[in-house]
Amino acid sequence: MYSVRLTLAPVWNGDTVGSVAVRLVFDLPVRAGEPLFRIRTRSIDKPFAALDGELILSETTPGGACVKLPCETADCGEDMGSVRVFLPTRDASGETSLAYTVLPAPAGRNPVLDLGAEPGGLTGSGMTFLPAFFAEGPIRYAVRWDLSAMPKGSSAACSFGEGSAEREGDGNTLVSAFYAVGAPLDCVRVGAFRYYWIRNPKLLETAVDAARIFSAESAFFSDDGGIYSIFTRHGTDCAHPGGTADARAYLWLYRDSGQIDRAALNFLFAHEMAHNWITAPDEPYGTCTWFVEGMAEFYSLVLPWRAGIVTDGELADELNRKAADYYENPSRSAPNEDCGAAFLADPEKTKVPYGRGLFFLLHTDAVIRKASDRRCSLDTLLFALLPRIADAARGADAPTASRRVNDLWIEECAKHIGPAAREDFAAMLSGRVWDPEPAAFGESLSVKAVPARTRVTGEACTGWRFEGGGKTE
Numbered sequence: 001m002y003s004v005r006l007t008l009a010p011v012w013n014g015d016t017v018g019s020v021a022v023r024l025v026f027d028l029p030v031r032a033g034e035p036l037f038r039i040r041t042r043s044i045d046k047p048f049a050a051l052d053g054e055l056i057l058s059e060t061t062p063g064g065a066c067v068k069l070p071c072e073t074a075d076c077g078e079d080m081g082s083v084r085v086f087l088p089t090r091d092a093s094g095e096t097s098l099a100y101t102v103l104p105a106p107a108g109r110n111p112v113l114d115l116g117a118e119p120g121g122l123t124g125s126g127m128t129f130l131p132a133f134f135a136e137g138p139i140r141y142a143v144r145w146d147l148s149a150m151p152k153g154s155s156a157a158c159s160f161g162e163g164s165a166e167r168e169g170d171g172n173t174l175v176s177a178f179y180a181v182g183a184p185l186d187c188v189r190v191g192a193f194r195y196y197w198i199r200n201p202k203l204l205e206t207a208v209d210a211a212r213i214f215s216a217e218s219a220f221f222s223d224d225g226g227i228y229s230i231f232t233r234h235g236t237d238c239a240h241p242g243g244t245a246d247a248r249a250y251l252w253l254y255r256d257s258g259q260i261d262r263a264a265l266n267f268l269f270a271h272e273m274a275h276n277w278i279t280a281p282d283e284p285y286g287t288c289t290w291f292v293e294g295m296a297e298f299y300s301l302v303l304p305w306r307a308g309i310v311t312d313g314e315l316a317d318e319l320n321r322k323a324a325d326y327y328e329n330p331s332r333s334a335p336n337e338d339c340g341a342a343f344l345a346d347p348e349k350t351k352v353p354y355g356r357g358l359f360f361l362l363h364t365d366a367v368i369r370k371a372s373d374r375r376c377s378l379d380t381l382l383f384a385l386l387p388r389i390a391d392a393a394r395g396a397d398a399p400t401a402s403r404r405v406n407d408l409w410i411e412e413c414a415k416h417i418g419p420a421a422r423e424d425f426a427a428m429l430s431g432r433v434w435d436p437e438p439a440a441f442g443e444s445l446s447v448k449a450v451p452a453r454t455r456v457t458g459e460a461c462t463g464w465r466f467e468g469g470g471k472t473e
Contacts, residue, residue, distance in 0.1 A: 001137070001138050001139070001140050001168075002026065002027055002028050002135055002137065002138070002139045002140070003026065003027055003139065003140045003141075003142070004024055004025070004026040004028070004133070004139055004140070004141050004142070004174070005024065005025045005026070005141075005142045005144070006022070006023070006024050006130075006141065006142065006143045006144070006174065007021075007022075007023045007024075007144045007145075007146055008020055008021075008022060008143070008144070008145050008146070008156070008179065008181075009021040009022075009023075009145075009146035009147075009148070009149065010122060010145075010147070010149065010150055010156070010181050011149040011150075012149060012150050012151055012154075012183070015119050015120065016117040016118060016119055016120065016121065016122065017104060017117050017121060017122040017150075017181060018103070018104075018117070019052055019101055019102065019103050019104070020101065020102050020104065020115070020122070020129070021099075021100075021101045021146075022098075022099065022100055022101065022102060022129070022130070023097060023098070023099045024097060024098045024099075024131070025095060025096070025097045026095075026096055026097070026098075026133075027095065027096070028096065028133060028135045028139075029135065030059070030069070030088050030091060030092035030096050031088070031091050032088060032089055032090045032091050033087055033088075033089070034087060034088075034134075035085050035086070035087055035134045036057075036071075036086055036087065036088055036133070036134060037085075037086050037098070037131040037132060037133050037134065038083045038084060038085045038086065038131065038132050038134070039055075039083065039084050039086075039130075039131050039132075040078070040081050040082070040083050040127055040128060040132075040175070041075065041081075041082045041083060041084050042081045042082045043080065043081040043113040043127045043128055044080050044081060044111055044113060044344070046108065046111070046113040046114045046127070046128050047128065048128050048129065049102035049103065049104060049105070049114070049115045049128055049129040050102065050103040050105070051100055051101065051102060051103070052101040052102070052103050053100065053101055054100065055086075055098060055099075055100040056068060056098070056099050056100065057069040057071055057086070057088065057096065057097070057098050058096070058097050058098075058099070059092040059093075059094045059095070059096050059097075060094045060095045060096075060097070061094050062093075062094060066097075069088050069089075069090070069092055069096070070088070070089045070090070071086045071087060071088050071089065072086075072087045072089055073085065073086055073087070074087065080344075086131075098131065102115060102129045104116055104117040104122055104124070104129075105117070106118070107123060107124075107233050107234065107235065109235055109253065110235070110242045110243060110244060110253055111244045112124065112125055112178075112233060112243060112244040112251040112253065113125045113127040113128050113244065114128050115128060115129040115179070116233065118198065118233065118234045119198075119199065119234070120182055120183055120198040120199040121154075121180065121181050121182030121183055121185060121198040121199075122179075122180065122181050122182075123178070123179070123180045123198070123231055123232070123233045123251060124178065124179055124180075124251075125175070125177070125178055125179075125244065125246065125251065126174045126175040126176065126177045126178070126179060127175045127176075130174045130175050131174070131175070132171050132172045132174070132175045133171035134171055135171055138168050138169070138170065139168070139169060139170065139171065139173065140166065140168050141160070141166060141167050141168070141169060141173055141174060142164065142165075142166045143158050143160055143164070143165050143166070144163075144164045145163060145164075145181065147181070150181065150183060151183040153183065153184050154181065154182065154183040154184055154185070155181070155182065155184050155185040155187075156179075156180065156181035156182075156185060157179075157180055157181075157185060157187070157194070157196055157229070157231075158177050158178060158179045158180070159176075159177035159178050159179075159227075159229055159246065159247060159248060159249040160177065160227070161194075161227055162187070162194075169247075173247075176246050176247045177246060177247065177249065178229070178231045178246060178249045178251045180196050180198070180231050182196075182198040182199070185197075185198060186198070186199075186201075186203075188204065188207035188208065188211060190211040190214075190215070191215070191225075192214075192218070192223075192225050192226060192227050192228055193210070193211050193214045193215070193227075193228055193229075194227060194228070194229040194230070195207035195210055195211065195229070195230045195232075196229065196230070196231050196232065197231075197232040198232070198234070200232075200234070200254075202260070203232060203254070205262065206260060206262060206265055207230075209262060209265070209266050209269075209309065210230055210266075210269045212307070212309050213266060213269055213270050213273060213303075213304055213307075213309060214228055214273055216303050216304065216306070216307035216309065217270065217273050217274060217276075217277075217299070217303050220299075220303055221276075221277040223276070223277070226248060227248065228248045228249065228273065228276065229248070229249045229250075230249070230250050230251075230252060230269065231249065231250070231251040231252070232251070232252050232253075232254060233251060233252070233253045233254075234253075234254065234255075235253030235254060235255060242268070243268075243272070245272045245275055248276055250269070250272040250273070252268075252269075263310055263314040263317065263318070264318065264321075266304055266309060266310055267300050267301065267304065267310070267318050268300075270299070270300035270301075270303060270304050271296045271297060271300035272296075274295065274296040274299045274300055274303075275292070275296055277386070278292065278295040278296055278299070278382075278386075279292065279389070280292050280389050280393070280402070280405045281392075281393050281398045281401040281402045281405065282398075282402055283398035283399050283402050284337075284340055284341075284399065284402075285340040285341075285343050286336050286337055286338075286339050286340015286341065286343070286353065287336070287337075287340065287399070287402040287403065287405075287406070288402050288405050288406065289336070289339070289340060289353035289357070290336060290353050290356055290357040290360065290428065291357065291405065291406075291409065292357075293353050293354045293357050294353065294354065294356065294357015294358050294360060294361050295357065295361065295382065297322065297354055297355075297357060297358040297361075298357075298358055298361045298362065298365075298378065298440070301315060301318060301319065301358075301440075302440055302441075305441065305444075311468070312441075312444045312445065312468030313468040315441065315444070315445065315466075315468065316445055316466040316467050316468040319436075319438075319445070319447075319466040320464075320465060320466050322354075322355060322358060323355075323359075323436060323463065323464045323465075323466065324452070324463065325351060325354075325355055326351075326352070326354075326355025326356065326358070326359060327355075327433070327452065327461060327462065327463050327464060328452050328453065328454050328455055328461060328463060329348050329351060329352060329355065329454065329455065330348055330454045330455060330456045330457045330459070331346070331348045331349045331352055332352060332355070332356070332431075332433050332454075333431040333432075333433060334349055334352060334431055335429065335430050335431050336353065336356075336428075336429045336430075336431075337429075339352045339353055339356075340353075348455065348456065356428065356431075356433075356434075359433075359434045359435075359436055360424075360428045360434050361378060362434075362436055362437050362438065362439075362440060363424070363434045363435075363437050364378060364381070364413065364417075364424070365377055365378035365437075365439060365440045366437035366438075366439035366440070367416075367417050367420070367424075368380070368381065368413075368416045368417060369439050370439075371416055371417050372416060376416055377440070378440070380416070381412055381413060381416065384412050384415075385408060385409065385412050388408050388412075389405055389408060392404040392405060392408060406425070409421075409425065410422050410425050413425070435449075435464070436464050436466075438466065444468065445466050445467065445468060446466070446467050447464055447465065447466045447467075448464070448465055448467075449462050449463070449464060449465075450462075450463045450464065450465045451463065
């Protein structure tokens with residue numbers, strides 16, 4: 001197995017981190033003219049971190065001398081960004097290293113793909129300050145922090161863990177992780193759960209709630225016990241709380257200026273945590289977004305409610321927010337493929353798969369419960385699907401695997417409701433708007449139609465209002 005050792009050395013400047021020295025030492029094969037690593041020069045709207053100097057690739061020869069390895073570069077576009085590929089111009093046989101220094105910009109807004117400085121420390125994604133490798137096969141990564149240029153009492157962590165941490169992964173593992181250092185970096189630890197923040201004791205209550213949610217979800221999905229981390233960032237220009245998810249981690253932005261809505265935040269955390277277990281290939285985007293995001297929406301409501309972490313009233317309030325977001329969306333009837341093609345370019349179409357997935361799944365859950373005299377539910381269908389989805393994704397290209405996921409949905413759903421499974425699925429893909437059916441919440445909620453108007457266009461439409469306290473006649 002190949003190995004990569006990463007050392008990060010942040011340097012304190014004033015009241016934050018002014019620079020980070022990055023050094024990677026690896027035993028990957030280095031061959032003339034073959035791609036060795038790449039950096040994302042731009043990820044959506046976030047550029048690669050500014051460099052203080054240049055990236056230097058070096059080889060340590062058998063005699064102990066350290067010599068620079070010359071490289072050629074090639075720039076190309078990539079999904080939602082651009083990359084620069086580095087190709088050594090000669091072979092190397094000794095230990096190879098890559099060294100450079102990055103200058104973090106002030107912490108930016110969502111999506112959290114940047115390396116951002118804030119008062120008291122630094123948070124960010126590896127996407128815009130670390131390389132991804134082309135080597136085939138698994139790589140053993142070791143991350144070490146050198147805090148000698150930080151104030152006494154400083155601490156650091158990444159998605160792998162705190163201090164010196166290791167993880168096995170592929171060539172993208174370093175970029176698919178979050179990193180944080182603080183003076184100090186505070187933390188709540190409960191089992192495999194970690195929650196980090198910098199200089200804000202008010203976040204302790206949100207950490208306790210998040211730990212309870214992770215406990216409920218990890219038990220439901222029979223998690224294997226690996227570390228799951230939530231990192232926080234003080235976002236001065238974020239319009240509302242939100243964040244970015246990565247492999248077994250989430251980085252959340254908050255504002256000091258506003259009161260934290262703990263119930264809404266609990267649903268947000270529950271959604272992001274659900275993505276640890278509810279995964280599926282989704283290429284081109286929009287093919288399976290209804291499933292990936294719809295399932296995360298469904299279980300972000302159901303699981304905290306079942307665990308007693310949120311009340312019936314809080315559940316109803318969250319459903320009302322989601323109902324307004326979907327039923328008052330002027331693009332709610334757009335076909336799935338149109339919504340996928342408009343990702344990020346059209347804010348309303350970008351939202352559709354979340355609401356469509358949720359309310360289609362609430363409908364499907366209600367139909368399955370009725371057909372089985374409540375012996376089965378969407379839970380039954382999901383647990384039958386997850387291992388089959390994993391098999392479909394193994395060894396297949398992403399578009400083929402994505403189409404297979406949709407076929408598997410129809411196959412498993414048909415076992416419970418027969419030919420209606422295919423008919424309902426085709427209607428959902430084409431943009432049918434499903435009325436809410438809250439059978440998943442038993443007798444705890446009622447729902448009724450209310451007059452509403454679509455955003456942007458102002459056209460009359462049917463909205464829906466949920467209330468806690470049981471069904472009404």
